[in-house]
Amino acid sequence: DGGITQSPKYLFRKEGQNVTLSCEQNLNHDAMYWYRQDPGQGLRLIYYSQIVNDFQKGDIAEGYSVSREKKESFPLTVTSAQKNPTAFYLCASSSIEGRSSGYTFGSGTRLTVV
Amino acid sequence: GQQVMQIPQYQHVQEGEDFTTYCNSSTTLSNIQWYKQRPGGHPVFLIQLVKSGEVKKQKRLTFQFGEAKKNSSLHITATQTTDVGTYFCAPNSNSGYALNFGKGTSLLVTP
Numbered sequence: 001d002g003g004i005t006q007s008p009k010y011l012f013r014k015e016g017q018n019v020t021l022s023c024e025q026n027l028n029h030d031a032m033y034w035y036r037q038d039p040g041q042g043l044r045l046i047y048y049s050q051i052v053n054d055f056q057k058g059d060i061a062e063g064y065s066v067s068r069e070k071k072e073s074f075p076l077t078v079t080s081a082q083k084n085p086t087a088f089y090l091c092a093s094s095s096i097e098g099r100s101s102g103y104t105f106g107s108g109t110r111l112t113v114v
Numbered sequence: 115g116q117q118v119m120q121i122p123q124y125q126h127v128q129e130g131e132d133f134t135t136y137c138n139s140s141t142t143l144s145n146i147q148w149y150k151q152r153p154g155g156h157p158v159f160l161i162q163l164v165k166s167g168e169v170k171k172q173k174r175l176t177f178q179f180g181e182a183k184k185n186s187s188l189h190i191t192a193t194q195t196t197d198v199g200t201y202f203c204a205p206n207s208n209s210g211y212a213l214n215f216g217k218g219t220s221l222l223v224t225p
Contacts, residue, residue: 033212033213035215040217040220041217042120042202042215042216042217042218043157043202043215044215045212045213045214048212056212058212059214090156090157092157100145100162100164101159101162102147102149102159102160102162103147103149103157103159103213104159105156105157105158106156107155107156108156
């Protein structure tokens with residue numbers, strides 16, 4: 001089955017540590033995205049990538065970094081510079097040609113920093 | 115990105131009642147998508163609206179795009195407990211491919 005996989009589902013880290021969240025898709029989608037969701041809030045865009053080896057900052061990119069070395073993979077690193085990293089992180093992908101079919105989201109990673 | 119306001123933020127209905135959520139923008143939108151997120155889940159794409167005045171139906175769900183393409187609505191007829199979740203609108207800008215999501219309307223349906 002085609003889909004988008006995020007791992008791990010839950011992640012606990014100590015304050016000051018960097019952590020990398022995995023996102024893999026086998027939908028052959030060109031574009032991939034990272035969103036952050038806080039309780040009672042909408043989704044805020046962190047980074048997105050339309051093509052391999054290229055990515056753009058979203059509205060809240062500070063304290064985060066990404067890479068897009070392969071079409072299938074778009075990992076997100078939450079650095080120690082991110083002041084409030086505890087949140088629900090959602091990865092998504094979409095076909096550029098078929099944007100009318102919307103985004104496909106992964107099941108998310110809940111990050112807790114203690 | 116283009117910002118939208120969704121109202122209401124929360125809605126609690128009895129099963130069988132109707133429900134409507136509105137998405138309003140101060141600027142003209144090229145198109146708008148709607149998503150549903152169940153509690154503890156991830157957003158799932160419902161539909162995209164593109165044309166001015168467009169109306170689309172999916173069973174008990176009716177989606178509308180305003181004539182001026184500045185607002186949109188989602189109406190659920192005779193809600194069921196399976197409709198519980200948060201409904202997000204997400205406008206698309208004319209350039210770029212990243213959606214900006216509204217804050218969503220959380221729907222609670224009690225039997």
